[in-house]
Amino acid sequence: MKDPQYGWWLPPDVSTNGWVVDQLLAIIHWFMLALFVGWGIFIIYCLLRFRAREGHSAVYEPIKAAFSKWLEVGVAVAEGVVLVALAMPAWAAIKNITAEVPENPVIIRAVAEQFKWLFHYSGKDGVFGAIGSEFISTDSPAGVDPDDEAGYDDFWVYGLHIPVDRPVITRLSSKDVIHSFKIPVMRLTQDAIPGLEIAVWYQATDTGKFQVGCAQLCGLGHYEMKADFVIHSPEGYQAWLDEEHAALGFDDE
């Protein structure tokens, strides 16, 4: 995507799941607007028609029959619509987002700490080295066991790089406090909680350079806890992987 625009409304959506969110937002907001305008018209009409003035007095008997019943039923139906037509599909939608296991995914660990995002890739072998908080050090910020061979080709970077048109699973964890992994252009937010590992999946539909942010107050530097989010073409992604691999000092086989 060339020069994404950010303004006073939804940012661009470059994800396969984003439309579900955008569509629900649209439906709910039209529904809200209809209710609000309906109520508003009724209130203004009452204020004008029933304003206190000479020769006008209030009616003691409550309004009955058709009108009140219609309103009671209206309220019940509106609530029913919210529940059945909105909450249920929403449930189905979120199930699709989180429960369906995507095929041939790219798996990336995201490790949050005050105040940066670390992204841990499994390298050429596709297998992560053993992880433990006791292995965390300046040389190994992702906490990979130095004796585990599977971890020899693991690498970590401070920006999120993914290929376009391929599902990505991100396994989120945190070293210290609660952070929240937010990518507006993916319509995605998920807390990263110390002591837990939570997976999310998403898939990009366009290439481009965007941002990952932190959406949960995590301390002094919370506001600048952002990282680049780069969506590569499949070739571009492979080239980037090779470059990172070479930087580890491996000879290309």
Next chain:
Amino acid sequence: MRNTRHWGLTMSDSHDELNFWRKYVFSTDHKTIGIQYGITALVFLFFGFSLMMMMRWQLAYPGQAIPIIGALLGDTFVNRGAMLPEFYNQLGAMHGTIMVFMGIVPLAVGAFGNFVVPLQIGAADMAFPRLNMMSYQAFVIGGVIMLLSFLAPGGAASSGWTSYAPLSDIATSGQTWWLIGMIFLIFSSLLGAINFIVTIIHLRAEGMTFFRLPFFVWSQLVTAFLLLLAFPALQAAAVFQLMDRLAGTSFFLPSGLVVGGEASAAVGGGSPLLWQHLFWFLAHPEVYVLILPGMGIVAEVIAINTRKPLWGYRSMVYSLVFLGFMSFCVWAHHMFLTGMGTTMSTFFQITTMIISIPSVIILSCLVISLWGGSIRFPVPMLFALAFLPMFGIGGLTGLPLGLAVPDVYLHDSYYVIGHFHYVVAPGTIFAMFAGIYHWYPKATGRAMNESLGKLHFWLSFIFMNGIFMPMMFEGMAGVSRRLFNPEVYNTGLGAHGLTVISSWSAWCLALSQLPFIYNFFASMRKKERAEENPWQATTLEWATPTPPPHGNFPSPPVVERGPYEYSVPGAASDFSPQAVKQGV
């Protein structure tokens, strides 16, 4: 006949001449305590609002020196007059804490509940007058601790009003002060809650059946139950967190924490989510504590100024009770993004949709009550009418947040800030203003100036919307809350214009309160006395002398009819008081 005995006791007290301290400071009279609560809460509200005005400067003009105030603040808060991120986080946490726990709740419950409830049910005082005094004192102590915490090393609490662990567990000592302050504030609310429940159940005047209670009293009764049942969860959580911080426990600290590159010394094994569950188990019912008394005031003001009975009084009461019950079953909709499974999130989405039904019924009843009225527009009525659409926006914008899928995008964005402020600021605070203008003549014996009141209303109405409507759009644009400088992100840069509108509206809102502040104090000194019953109202508080003496009623009132008997066909006037005035 319990009532009569109570009467006898209090009436004999009322003839004692009390010295200044007993009368104004250590008073056990519910009206004095109500006014003490009211003034203290209004001061805290204005203080909390001032903190926010400084934050709005940083948001609109990041990194620029704060005009005037910047020069007065110390090095730990500002750098050459420009705000430091640590100070911004303190302001954010303390703004929320002060507005909710030291502003709105004491005003809605402590002030209006204390002053109005005993009068409306025809009681001489609260059931436990000394407990009432103690409740106010605990509130003041808690409030002072909170304010002093700005002087702690590292400043005040800075982990948000939600104080999520582990961030709060490892925060500077201001957090310890926050926890101790909260323990006092919660203690105060618990004492108050017990007092309200006993008072409303036991001290109703003869003939005041439950379904003759004004809706405002019902709202206070349900609120008291919410406070009593929800606050202990946070009280316990606050003690746990205090122990984590001071005694080396790990209630909220998991194993294997690495903070700032150093392995944590805590033993671990705790859960950060435990705090969130305990906190929101309180804080969701707390939302209803913030709104229900406001609905109660609005119902009173609307009934009086439409000159007709409230439409659907009984269904409003049932909805209120149901709302109170359901508010304990929705807390985890604040936690959709903590990795909660589908079953759990489905449960909480459904309960959240269900809880919207009674709110819609109450709001609809209030709106339909306008039909067939003879509507007057004094200042309290303006605020009460504005409450309806403002609370409507607040409630409606809860819908996308209560459903997990849209919440995935909107969570922790400015949309959330806009949503709950619409409920609490132009919602509850407008209801509070309605109450102040409405009962001021009862409390002081003087009427407030109408023109100044109208000026105050219209300016507040415009600028309240000017602050919070842009936030909805910012949230949609993807700007996260609690950012010291949102322009770090391209979403924040894109929405910067909205931020500036919000900020200027906030400062203008502050100026709009000047007519109110002047009106509030100047009206007290007026020579001209207000009428005994200036709104021609039916409820019992208007059947007392103005201002009501110690002991309230010259003789026990006997209630003969419901609270909203306006424009009764064949009656002598368009209002039929609940109790015919007893001989003085």
